[in-house]
Amino acid sequence: MGTWDIGPFDNDTAADFAGDLDEAALEEREPMICSVLKRAADVTDFLETPDAERAVAAAALVVAQHPDGQSACSNYGPSEPLPEFPADLRTLAVEALDRVVAESSEVAELWDDVVDGRKWRQDITRLRDVLDPPVPPQEEALFGI
Numbered sequence: 001m002g003t004w005d006i007g008p009f010d011n012d013t014a015a016d017f018a019g020d021l022d023e024a025a026l027e028e029r030e031p032m033i034c035s036v037l038k039r040a041a042d043v044t045d046f047l048e049t050p051d052a053e054r055a056v057a058a059a060a061l062v063v064a065q066h067p068d069g070q071s072a073c074s075n076y077g078p079s080e081p082l083p084e085f086p087a088d089l090r091t092l093a094v095e096a097l098d099r100v101v102a103e104s105s106e107v108a109e110l111w112d113d114v115v116d117g118r119k120w121r122q123d124i125t126r127l128r129d130v131l132d133p134p135v136p137p138q139e140e141a142l143f144g145i
Helices: 012-023 026-041 049-064 088-100 106-112 117-131 137-143
Strands: none
Touching: 012 026, 012 049, 026 049, 026 088, 049 088, 049 106, 049 117, 088 117, 106 117
16 A cells, blocks of 8 residues: 555554564663664665655654643554653754655655655654744844854
8 A cells, every 4th residue: 555645654664664663572672772763863875765754654643642631543554552762862853853844855755756745844843843843033132053
């Protein structure tokens, strides 16, 4: 089936990752998410689609635990409970999301070629902004940013 919508778990790779999380022991779930985010964030050349899709799903789970985040619930997301993630996982999720939308990302190239590509990018930006909110323009002027 591949990809059927723009949501973090609306593709086969992310849905499979959610299934892997559900099958893993509770104490293995955070390291799995961390590993997926590191794999995407640490890529120095071209980020392949499967790694990017897993990273978006993992970042959505991190966002779901943020006080300003929204649930990552989806029919295809994990159904088993997740441990409380450490705050430093947020920074890693931001780095991974930045790589997902970078010029050297296969999934970004693919989304740029379809009608819903703009919506997909907005969804990634929404996830990122929860973890690393942009500075409002009035504060930029006030602090000379």
